[in-house]
Amino acid sequence: MVHRAHSGDPVAVHELLGVIAPVVVRYCRARMGGRDLSYLSADDVAQEVCLAVLKILPSYEDRGGSFLYLVRAIAANKVADAFNAVSKDKSKPVPDLPEEAAAGVGPEGNAVALDLGARLERLMSRLPRNQQEIVSLRVVVGLSLAETAEALGISPGRVRGQEYRALAKLREMIEVGDRQWAAGG
16 A cells, blocks of 8 residues: 555555554554643644655655554654644643533543643653553554554564563552552652
């Protein structure tokens, strides 16, 4: 499919985007923590990734590697660019207030969800970068063992081992944090 898309086949280009777009969206949402960064959302960044893939497709040279690995590298760079752009933007946009309160969760539920997301982000940041990538791709994005290995350019066995160590470390950090909280410290 990649070779046909590279050759300019519009049907293949459409099929390729149909395959990579959902993966890219999940990857960007996972890496950005599901939050909007000022004027950039994970979906916006995912769209930029897809456009960048389309832009490089005519000049793509298959060197025996995985095309998905290239897509992941582009996505990682675009997410990093989004974080850099937001860190330079000192404005504080405020959304319009709704006419009435949203049904459902409410402020208390939102606070709990934000706290859990922030806690998970802090825990994930303490893992080595390769383990962060593997957990994001396997757990959040939902890639299979083989797909993750292909995307990262490593063996499935290495993915399995790194994922096991990462999840064990996360469990350990959560248990230590819970014990500290229960002890009042």
